[in-house]
Amino acid sequence: MPIPDPWADPDSTRAPAHEHAHAHAREAVPQPTESADTAGEVVPFPGITTSQDTDSDSTGQMAPTEQVPLAKRSGWNSAAAVWAVEARETAAAAMDGSVWRARPPSLRDLHARVQRAEWAGDIPALRAVGQWFGYLSLAITAIGYALLWIARRPFRLVLTVLITVLVVVLAI
Amino acid sequence: MATTRREPQRVRRARRRAAYHADRARKATTPAQRYRVAEDALVSAVAHAPQPAGTARTVHGEVAEHARKVLERLELGSASAALAEHHLSRSGTERQRLAAALMCLRGLIARLPDTERDRLYEHYARHLDEEAHRISTQRGDW
Numbered sequence: 001m002p003i004p005d006p007w008a009d010p011d012s013t014r015a016p017a018h019e020h021a022h023a024h025a026r027e028a029v030p031q032p033t034e035s036a037d038t039a040g041e042v043v044p045f046p047g048i049t050t051s052q053d054t055d056s057d058s059t060g061q062m063a064p065t066e067q068v069p070l071a072k073r074s075g076w077n078s079a080a081a082v083w084a085v086e087a088r089e090t091a092a093a094a095m096d097g098s099v100w101r102a103r104p105p106s107l108r109d110l111h112a113r114v115q116r117a118e119w120a121g122d123i124p125a126l127r128a129v130g131q132w133f134g135y136l137s138l139a140i141t142a143i144g145y146a147l148l149w150i151a152r153r154p155f156r157l158v159l160t161v162l163i164t165v166l167v168v169v170l171a172i
Numbered sequence: 173m174a175t176t177r178r179e180p181q182r183v184r185r186a187r188r189r190a191a192y193h194a195d196r197a198r199k200a201t202t203p204a205q206r207y208r209v210a211e212d213a214l215v216s217a218v219a220h221a222p223q224p225a226g227t228a229r230t231v232h233g234e235v236a237e238h239a240r241k242v243l244e245r246l247e248l249g250s251a252s253a254a255l256a257e258h259h260l261s262r263s264g265t266e267r268q269r270l271a272a273a274l275m276c277l278r279g280l281i282a283r284l285p286d287t288e289r290d291r292l293y294e295h296y297a298r299h300l301d302e303e304a305h306r307i308s309t310q311r312g313d314w
Binding site for chain 1: 175291295300
């Protein structure tokens with residue numbers, strides 16, 4: 001489509017009425033509709049999509065800990081409730097194929113979980129112990145992820161083995 | 173917990189690119205800025221076209237022709253005209269030549285009287301934008 005000459009006869013170059021619809025066609029990119037699928041939506045693992053979000057005032061689908069104000073519950077009760085919910089989620093994830101399908105959580109997410117310590121039920125001792133274990137677990141997970149990263153490509157694996165052998169030979 | 177199904181990367185890239193240029197076009201306030209946005213959108217669309225070199229060559233020929241028309245009207249000194257001609261016929265990849273021609277056209281329009289300059293900036297911004305849209309949609313990206 002040739003670009004019209006700006007100095008040509010203005011009557012002949014004036015765009016017909018139907019062309020105004022194309023003038024800013026780049027802005028008329030079809031946006032995904034509300035009711036469409038959630039493809040392309042960024043959802044933090046293992047989060048829920050917006051279509052599954054509940055209203056801020058509805059607690060029907062939330063964990064049992066949310067149904068009664070936390071202040072009225074003892075710390076141990078709320079901690080136990082959180083543990084029960086997480087155990088149920090873990091069991092469901094083990095059964096529905098998430099282990100095969102879903103990506104492992106990032107180290108940042110694991111760190112956030114340790115820092116929030118939602119499973120501690122606001123008991124300082126439980127929080128301290130849990131976070132201590134959480135950081136230990138985070139370090140182990142980081143080492144494991146590094147091993148997985150190396151094992152995922154043959155060249156990485158070969159190079160790592162070579163370097164390890166070299167270090168061992170030089171050290172002896 | 174099911175993972176979310178994603179669109180193909182090509183579609184996501186095209187959408188991100190279009191959103192970026194649309195955002196810039198929305199923020200542009202002067203005709204010169206709008207021309208600049210349309211210029212960048214066109215170079216980007218050409219770079220991501222199915223045949224970048226061929227598309228860039230076609231568009232370059234067209235833009236250079238328009239730049240020469242503007243050059244004729246300007247009645248510049250011989251040195252300035254030679255410099256403009258050098259920009260229009262410079263060597264390099266097709267995309268570099270297109271970017272140089274668009275830059276040259278922008279520089280030449282800037283030397284016109286104010287009213288004429290703004291009119292031409294608006295004219296070319298609109299048509300370069302349409303051209304960019306045409307190139308980016310010819311593969312059926314949307």
